[in-house]
Amino acid sequence: MDHSSVVTPTKRTASPNPTERRDGIEPGTEPDDTEEALVYETPLRPSSPRPGTRPTVFLADDMTPVEAEVFEEWLRARSNGDGVEVVRTTSTDLETLALRTDDPLLTPVRAVWVSDPVVDTSGDLRALLGDPLRVGRRRQKKARRTNPSSCRIIAGEPATLDVLRERHDDCDGTSLATFIVRRAHLALERSERAILGSEFKVSRFVVEEITGSKRFRDGALRxxxxxxxxxxxxxxxxxxxxxxxxxxxxxxxxxxxxxxxxxxxxxxxxxxxxxxxxxxxxxxxxxxxxxxxxxxxxxxxxxxxxxxxxxxxxxxxxxxxxxxxxxxxxxxxxxxxxxxxxxxxxxxxxxxxxxxxxxxxxxxxxxxxxxxxxxxxxxxxxxxxxxxxxxxxxxxxxxxxxxxxxxxxxxxxxxxxxxxxxxxxxxxxxxxxxxxxxxxxxxxxxxxxxxxxxxxxxxxxxxxxxxxxxxxxxxxxxxxxxxxxxxxxxxxxxxTPITPASLVMYAFLGIEDRALTARELESILRPLVKYIRRRGLPTAGGVDLRDPAVVTDALRTHLDAGVLRTFDRGSEPVFHLAPGQHLVAAFHRNNSIHFFVTRAIAEMVVEAAAAGRSEDPIAAGWAEALRLRDVLKYEFFFGDKASFAADLRVELDAIDPDWEKHAGETSRGLEMLDAMSPYLAHRVLQPYLDAYAVVADELAREPVGGEVDRAAFVRRCLDAAEMSRLRQQIGSRESISTELFSTALQLADNRGLLGGDDADLADRRTAFAREMHAHVARVVRIRDLAHGRLDLVEEDGR
Structure with a gap:
């Protein structure tokens, strides 16, 4: 059958307007829009189909001469003797199509380019950043000569006119012809994804779809x-x-x-x-x-x-x-x-x-x-x-x-x-x-x-x-x-996996700027890795943290980044935090800190029991745990009290399976504290408790009456913390942080300590400072035990 009697190609000059839609979807998809594009002059009446068959109408985008040639071949290959009608999606003939009563089957079609083997895109920025299904008109003939299958015709899922008319009834302010074009383009997008993959699943005509719905009309009225x-x-x-x-x-x-x-x-x-x-x-x-x-x-x-x-x-x-x-x-x-x-x-x-x-x-x-x-x-x-x-x-x-x-x-x-x-x-x-x-x-x-x-x-x-x-x-x-x-x-x-880079930072924080030998580093990390493995905590890439090469690579990463430094002009190399890198090191440690918070609190509970200041050590320890949970609630995610108690019990069992049998024995508490491995409280909790103590002290000095100016207060805390660090009254520069001071202020606000003129406000602020310093004193005692153990490693290495 001679399809040219039905599909007559003519030429027009494409609009010089760079925002004109070439395919009804994307503005400016081609860099050379001034070339002529092939369009279709379609008949107003379909050619006669065979009796008993539904007429078929192809809805085609504008095509270049090369694409139109491919489309003609595609049509001939699918001819079954019926009449074929093509309507452009940019044509006014769509209005006539929308009025038809013979319920034709509408099939959207489009030319796409699946490859362009002619051009090496590595040196062509325009091609490199172009549409993966489009080839510039100037390259199309050459591309097809080299690879005849580079241009294809794709068809979207067809629909009858009556079905589209029913779906259109729910739209507001949109003509049926416009609705048909939208549906055609959406169907073609789905077909293109079969070629490109799911990465290119995109939304089209969203504003029109939303505002044209009955849901939107009803909602706007309400x-x-x-x-x-x-x-x-x-x-x-x-x-x-x-x-x-x-x-x-x-x-x-x-x-x-x-x-x-x-x-x-x-x-x-x-x-x-x-x-x-x-x-x-x-x-x-x-x-x-x-x-x-x-x-x-x-x-x-x-x-x-x-x-x-x-x-x-x-x-x-x-x-x-x-x-x-x-x-x-x-x-x-x-x-x-x-x-x-x-x-x-x-x-x-x-x-x-x-x-x-x-x-x-x-x-x-x-x-x-x-x-x-x-x-x-x-x-x-x-x-x-x-x-x-x-x-x-x-x-x-x-x-x-x-x-x-x-x-x-x-x-x-x-x-x-x-x-x-x-x-x-x-x-x-x-x-x-x-x-x-x-x-x-x-x-x-x-x-x-x-x-x-x-x-x-x-x-x-x-x-x-x-x-x-x-x-x-x-x-x-x-x-x-x-x-x-x-x-x-x-x-x-x-x-969130524990990375080797995060693990290494636990060794360098909580030791007051001390440099570590390789032997000391290993003595700190070995019990920590054992703890991680016992709990089955996730590790990045499934790496074996026991492998010395893994730790060495992590050290090298931090050395290259300037977070760590090494000194190798003594008897053996030592590693230490670079000046001003405490918060950077803490950032990497904190990626996995949530796994160790309950363990750190358990250590504080044991220290409270070992202090022997209560007739009921279990009750005293539990009270200490709840106080710390409340103090740290703006820093870490805790479960409800029941799940927190269960998690705490698991950690205490790991420290000493018989802890409850000997809970009233101060000497047993001291033994537990001395035998504990690893020590984590000072590495996990001390930076926060030190910062909170700074805020509490400054708040105790704040005049009663009126509201606290938070921004100015935080600036004063920075200065106070700097002085405290110079006097060795806080353990690390990590505690000099506006982030930590801000969350400490949240806690103070939660306790009603920031404003008002209550008669007892000054006393409550003083009590808050005493509480923070009591926590700090407890964590410092654990830190001293950890440092003492590190000193033994140093002595053994001499």
Whole structure:
């Protein structure tokens, strides 16, 4: 059959407007838009199909002459004697098509380029950063001569006109022709993903889809009544909010961002623990996944991205703050999936509703999301308390969803690094230096700093949990969200691996700037590694921490980064912390500190029992444990009192299985304390207790009456702590930290010590200081025992 009688190619000059949509999806996808493009002049009436058959209409994008030639061949190969009709998706003939009553089968088609073997993209930035399914018109003839199969025609899932007409009935303000084009492009996107892979699963026409739904119309009317505004006013406000936040994705930006990400993160080798990935992939086939990683670096999204795509998971919609929306990062990342949300929404109820509707749309369409549950980068290396805001919006998005609609599964993710360039800047900020604002100049410096190898970035996925199920466990929705957030945080901590780089820092902190020989280092780490193995704690990459080569590599990493130094002009080499590196070292130690907090408290309980100042040592020890749990509640995640007691009992059993039988014997407590191995309380708790004691002392000096100026108070604490360290009254410069002073102030505020003119306020502040110093005295006694044991190692080595 001669198809040219039905499909007549003509030429037109493409619009010089660089934002004109070539394929109805992506603006400016070709660099040479001024060349002529082939379009189709289609008949207004279909050619006659065979009796009893449904007419078929192909909905085709605009094509270049080369692509049109391939399309003609494709049509001829599929001819069965029926008439063939082609309608351009950019043609006014779609309006006529929408009026037809013969219910044709509509099949969207598009030309794609699966490879371009002619061009070596390594030296061509435009090709390197181009759309992986597009080839510039000037290269198409040459590409096809070299590889005839490089250009293909793909077809999206077809649908009848009547079915599309039924689906269109739920849309608001959108013509049927426009709706058909959207559906065609969405179907073609799914077909393209079969070629490209899940990395290129992108959302299209999102604002139109959301605002055109009955759900949106009803919600706008309801909100307008609540706010005393018109529905059109609410709708206009919501559309503006959606356009500000929504990720307008394109394949070109996705490619650019992926390649830039690999360049930015080039300092690291990626290590991905795949233990839970099979379950996560299976859940992702039926539900929306919400990845909630720990946040230690600006690189986190760029590290997580390849960890997902290389294991068959699509890209996430990353919820990010507008503070990193500057050029060029902002525009590129937004078009590759970043959703920029205002950091302060305030009382903008329409914006809040628009964000909820966007989340509802993403979950309903089974797109995956990602945000950082701590709300910002950790300045200390340990997990910060979770922020509840986005989880509350997500819970609202699930509120009126049907039980059989997709759920949102929350996926805890741990990301840790052997070294981080930016930790030094965060340490300076903790000592009072101003934070450098993000911007282009900052970006250039940051990228340059990644040119040096920093080791390994470790990504571990925790067990996913059903958000819908966890929300159903509590009648109070706010409480349910909070409990869910803390459960996610617990699961992140549970899978955060102990890295050799973190392990080594336990040896160099808590020893008051003492240098260590290799023998002393081994004597500290050996019992700690034994403890780690006994508890079955996760280790990065499954490495054997008993292997001396592993520890040597970790030492070398810290030496190369300038965190440690070595002195080798004596009888043997010794290692020590470099000046000003205490907070950097603490950052790496704190990556795994949560595993050792209960053990450290158990040591304090034993010390309290050994002090022999109570007739009931068990009760005294338990009271000490609860006091410490309360003091440290803003630093670490604790379970409820029952689970805390159970965990504490496990640690005490490990120290001495018969501790309860001899609980009333002071001498037995002293024996337990002396035989204990390893000592961890001074390495884990002393920096916090020293910092809290500084805050308590300053608070005791604060005049009663009025509120405490927190910023000025923290600055005074920095000076007071500096003086205390110079006088050797605190154990380490690690305690000179605005982060620690701020959490100590939270505790003081929780105890009602920051404001008011109560008659007993001064006395309560003094009692608070006495309590902090009592804890410090106890941990110092444990530290002295540890130092005494270290002295014996030194003597044995002489």
């Amino acid at each position: 909100l307008a009544r609540e706010l005393g505004r018109t529905r059109s006013d609410v709708r206009e406000h919501a559309v503006a909010a959606l356009e500000e936040m929504i990720a307008t994705q394109s394949r070109r930006a996705t490619v650019v961002w992926s390649r830039l990400g690999r360049y930015f993160a080039r300092a690291y080798r990626l290590d991905v623990d795949t233990t839970n990935l099979d379950e996560i992939r299976e859940l992702g086939s039926r539900h929306s996944l919400v990845f909630l990683p720990s946040h230690r670096s600006y690189l986190d999204p760029l590290v997580l991205r390849p960890a997902l795509t290389t294991h068959g998971l699509p890209l996430n919609h990353v919820m990010g703050g507008l503070n990193v929306g500057f050029w060029p990062i902002g525009p590129i990342s937004k078009r590759s999936g970043t959703v920029f949300i205002r950091r302060r929404i305030g009382d903008d109820d329409v914006y809040k509703w628009a964000l909820t509707e966007y989340m509802h749309y993403l979950v309903a369409k089974r797109f995956n999301l990602e945000w950082y549950i701590e709300g910002g980068r950790s300045r200390t290396g340990k997990l910060r308390p979770p922020r509840f805001g986005l989880l509350r919006y997500l819970s609202a998005a699930l509120d009126d969803a049907s039980p059989d609609s997709p759920d949102a599964y929350l996926v805890p993710v741990s990301i840790t690094y052997d070294q981080l360039h930016e930790v030094g800047a965060m340490a300076d900020e903790a000592h009072g230096a101003p934070k450098t604002p993000e911007g282009f100049r900052w970006l250039v410096g940051y990228v340059r700093a990644q040119g040096k190898r920093h080791g390994v970035a470790h990504v571990t996925f925790g067990r996913p949990l059903s958000f819908r199920e966890y929300l159903g466990r509590e009648d109070d929705r706010r409480l349910a969200v909070q409990k869910t957030a803390f459960e996610v945080s617990h699961r992140i901590n549970a899978v």
